[in-house]
Amino acid sequence: MGAISGQGVIAGILATGIRLAAPFLFASLGEMFAQRSGVFNLGLEGIMMMGAFAGFMTSLGTGSPWLGVLAAIGVGAALGLLMAFISVTMQAEQGISGIGLHMFCWGLSGLLFRVYLGFITSCKGFGPWNIPVLSHIPVLGPILFQHNWMVYFSLLLVPVSWFVLYRTTWGLKVRAVGTTPQAADTLGVNVNAIRYQCVVLGGAMAGLAGAFLTVGQANMYADNITAGRGFIAVALVYFGRWSPVGILLGSLLFSMMNALQLWIQVLGISFPYEFAVIMPYVMTIAALAVAVRRVWAPTALGKPFRREAG
Amino acid sequence: MKKHTGASDSLLQIGVLVGALVLALLVGAGLILLARADPVTAYKAMFTGPVSGRYGITESLVKATPLLLIGLGIIISFRSGILNIGGEGQMIAGSLAGAAVALALPNWPAAALLPLTMVVGVLAGAVWGGIAGWLKARLSVNEILSTVMLNQIAFQLNLYLIRGPMIDPQEVAYGTGCPQTALLPRSIWLPRIIRGTRFHWGLVIAVAFAVLVYIFLWRTIIGYRMRASGAGPQAARAAGIQVENYQIIAMAFAGGFAGLAGVVEVLGVHHRVLEGLSGGYGFSGIVVALFGRLHPLGCIPASIVFGMLTLGADMMQRAVSIPAAIVMAIQGLVVLFVVASDLLIRRPDLLRRRQAAARR
Numbered sequence: 001m002g003a004i005s006g007q008g009v010i011a012g013i014l015a016t017g018i019r020l021a022a023p024f025l026f027a028s029l030g031e032m033f034a035q036r037s038g039v040f041n042l043g044l045e046g047i048m049m050m051g052a053f054a055g056f057m058t059s060l061g062t063g064s065p066w067l068g069v070l071a072a073i074g075v076g077a078a079l080g081l082l083m084a085f086i087s088v089t090m091q092a093e094q095g096i097s098g099i100g101l102h103m104f105c106w107g108l109s110g111l112l113f114r115v116y117l118g119f120i121t122s123c124k125g126f127g128p129w130n131i132p133v134l135s136h137i138p139v140l141g142p143i144l145f146q147h148n149w150m151v152y153f154s155l156l157l158v159p160v161s162w163f164v165l166y167r168t169t170w171g172l173k174v175r176a177v178g179t180t181p182q183a184a185d186t187l188g189v190n191v192n193a194i195r196y197q198c199v200v201l202g203g204a205m206a207g208l209a210g211a212f213l214t215v216g217q218a219n220m221y222a223d224n225i226t227a228g229r230g231f232i233a234v235a236l237v238y239f240g241r242w243s244p245v246g247i248l249l250g251s252l253l254f255s256m257m258n259a260l261q262l263w264i265q266v267l268g269i270s271f272p273y274e275f276a277v278i279m280p281y282v283m284t285i286a287a288l289a290v291a292v293r294r295v296w297a298p299t300a301l302g303k304p305f306r307r308e309a310g
Numbered sequence: 311m312k313k314h315t316g317a318s319d320s321l322l323q324i325g326v327l328v329g330a331l332v333l334a335l336l337v338g339a340g341l342i343l344l345a346r347a348d349p350v351t352a353y354k355a356m357f358t359g360p361v362s363g364r365y366g367i368t369e370s371l372v373k374a375t376p377l378l379l380i381g382l383g384i385i386i387s388f389r390s391g392i393l394n395i396g397g398e399g400q401m402i403a404g405s406l407a408g409a410a411v412a413l414a415l416p417n418w419p420a421a422a423l424l425p426l427t428m429v430v431g432v433l434a435g436a437v438w439g440g441i442a443g444w445l446k447a448r449l450s451v452n453e454i455l456s457t458v459m460l461n462q463i464a465f466q467l468n469l470y471l472i473r474g475p476m477i478d479p480q481e482v483a484y485g486t487g488c489p490q491t492a493l494l495p496r497s498i499w500l501p502r503i504i505r506g507t508r509f510h511w512g513l514v515i516a517v518a519f520a521v522l523v524y525i526f527l528w529r530t531i532i533g534y535r536m537r538a539s540g541a542g543p544q545a546a547r548a549a550g551i552q553v554e555n556y557q558i559i560a561m562a563f564a565g566g567f568a569g570l571a572g573v574v575e576v577l578g579v580h581h582r583v584l585e586g587l588s589g590g591y592g593f594s595g596i597v598v599a600l601f602g603r604l605h606p607l608g609c610i611p612a613s614i615v616f617g618m619l620t621l622g623a624d625m626m627q628r629a630v631s632i633p634a635a636i637v638m639a640i641q642g643l644v645v646l647f648v649v650a651s652d653l654l655i656r657r658p659d660l661l662r663r664r665q666a667a668a669r670r
Contacts, residue, residue: 042454046642082646090650095393096600100645103593107639108341114633115345231458238452250320279467281459286422290449 009267013259014143021248022154022216023048023209027233029161029210030205035237037179037198038300039087044100044206046105047079051210053109056221057116058081060123068123069150072211073204080203084196102230113223121248125219126150135260138239139237150216156209161244174198178298181305187212191305203308206230232284239287241296250287257283319605323603326654330647331601333617336503338640342346345630359625360618366625368509373580374617376401376571378516380595381602381609383439384522388604389527391540391553392558396442397568397592399464400435404569405576406468407434409583410476412494420497427498428573435569438464443561448552453561461592472583490584500578510578516613519567523606536560568592590638594620597641600648617640 027044034041053074069276080100086097126148135145165171174185177194177249186192209229214221232254240246323424329345339349380397387394408431443461445451469489478492500510527533538546539553545625546553571591576583598616602608622639 021328038573085649086646090651090653092652094647096596097646097649099395099454099593099596100649102642102643103597103645104639107635107637107642109641110635111345111633122478205411226460228462232457235452235455235459236457244446272470272474274466274473278463278466281462285445288455289445289449301544 002162009263010127011139011143013256013263016259017252017260018155019143019147019217020258021251022106022151023162023212023229023249024233024236024251024254025157026155026209026212026295027206027230028251029157029244030202030209031164031234031237032161032240032242032247033174033198034202035301036172036178036242036298037195038181038298038303038305039195039199040094040098040234040302041080041083041087041101041199041202041229042095042204042234043052043079043083043101043105044098044234045226045228046109047076047206048210048213048226048230049080049109050105050234051076051207052134052214052225053112053210053221054207055211056123056214057112059215060121060124063122063124065125068215069208069211072077072207074207076207076210077200077204079207081196084199087137087255088192088195088304091306096301110223117218118219120220120222122220123215125215125217132293148216154212158244158248164245170194175298177305178300180225181300182302185305185307195305199236203292206233209233228281231309232280235284235288239277241291242298253287254280254283322455322577322654326651327601327603327648330644330651333647334386334640335645337643338636341636341639342370343634345636346396347630352626352630352632356619356622356626356627359629360464364504364507366621368504368507369384370618370621371513372508372617373614373620375510375512375516375578375621376575376591377594377598378513378520378613379571379574380568381598381605381613382519383514384595385604385606385609386523386527386536386567387439387564387603388558388599389540390556391534391543392443392446392557392560392563394439394442394457394564395453395454395592395594395596396439396460396565397571397656398436398588398590399457399461399592400565401572401575401588402464402468403565404431404435404572405440405583405587406476406572407431408573409491409494409576412498413476413492416495420495423495424498424577427494428570429575431569431570431573431576432522435572437568439565439568440530440558440562442565443558447557448666449585466589468583468587469585476583478582490581493581498577500574501518501580508579511527512574512578515525515570517575517610518569520606520610524526527606532556532559544564568595571595593638594641598646600645613660 002031009124027048029240031041031044053071055068058071059065078126083097083101086092087094128146131145135141156184165174171195173184173189176189177191181191209228213225236247258294261279264271264276265273339353342349360370380401384397387668399532406425411430412423412427440459442453442456445456446453470492472489474490477604478490480492481488481490503509503511527537535546535551536556536559538549538551539556543553572587575587580587595615598609598612601615602612620637623634626632628632
């Protein structure tokens, strides 16, 4: 590692960490809205897989990563709609339905990958967009301002989500529906409509997160490309206590950890590869163990709304 | 709510299950079209394969064995109000620990080594599941997320061990380096029930356990308390039941059964630990448990149905080259349809009211 300076390594880890936070941010912020409205969508991992595949195939077929992103968002929203129907309209147990949705997407993406592709190839993705002036700042420039647009967009979504959740009427309705659905219903808020909107939004954002993995980062698709990130994103919503800022901190913590793990491999530090891969999963459990106190959870999370029960 | 007679109730339940499966297969036909193949030929290969001939029937039962064992554990955990998604990891833990013991003590007599191997496998699975139970009970960590993470951890640990410390010395000597352990002592392999097939005694063990789990859940105090914890934690607490402790026990049981599935798969089928041994059984076990309506005896036919479906998908892949991954998608749909139809089973009055409203 003599060739790379210590400062360069640290800057490299930080820059990689910022980039790797994007999929967590997209998926977790979307899931935050779903959970705030009272629906726990565990199918996120599967939706991300399908988003990654849709984004990749569309970019490969049309040569436009932009269309890939749109396709991924569309597929994610459609799968979100399916989850909303099962969990809101049919009032199914949300944990199990999420796992069912995950299995469906897992099998479907595996099937489509083998039929339509069958081998690893690369597609057109987004290149970095160096922000004028700012990207030339020493040290900070390469860390913060030499990424592709999806990375900036993911960071921008943090204040946007905060504003929507706490400063708009719709955000107020979302929070009301997730804590006191009976009261919200009495005041004329359509509980199930709000929940549908939130779960579809969450699905669309999980699709976007998947697209980031293919057209925003690797420019390729492989089986199981999500590698548990969707489940980690759900955990980050708990860890971030259902707030955009908490989710930002959690996402950065995890992506920095991931970046460190990647750099350990890049630098050839002798450390069993499998243990490096395990680190984020162990950390997820640790994070849930220290962070989760039910007090902050939306009180109606996981409970289907029945008007006649009120 | 009006009371229903037992017969019409179970008829409704069976009807809903069959409906869910048929609907999932219909959507599956759409997926086959998407895979640019003919659904009729594909399903013909999928459904006739497992029932025609000795190979199909015995292999279906071989696949049903781990499904049944894992499904039994999942029933115990679901009935206790805790969702175990960690079957994969627990199965790996059981297979690794069992194989490690058997490989370490090759000179032990089979009469002692076989039970020891199985007990160690069960315990390893129980510990792997118990961790999630403990985290849930003591630190209120969501068990679905922790078990998913424990799956990933077990998966990587397995890779590390079978590539490194536990790799077959022969693989190293020949330089092939295939990631798998050495073969277990032949004396403890589970005997085959039908010669020339892979059909082994594991299924008999699994069916015996299904009966035991039924007795355990419905005829013992611990089983009663576990079901009470699942049916209504508040009421159970008020009745003096320590719900949290029973959740830990339930997860340990669930893990133990998955661990047993792992060790039985090693002793009966592969005779060693290799990559991908768990092969989605942890997830399919959930489908089997739901399809058996969370009843240990219902789980027996359910495991056979899904054993056949899994084998059928393999045979379809070979016959008309549709990837077997489709069976995971179909199982996912079955889960979705079964949980969605719970509303109709729980509250048939809703269905009738809607019909009445439509008629008006």
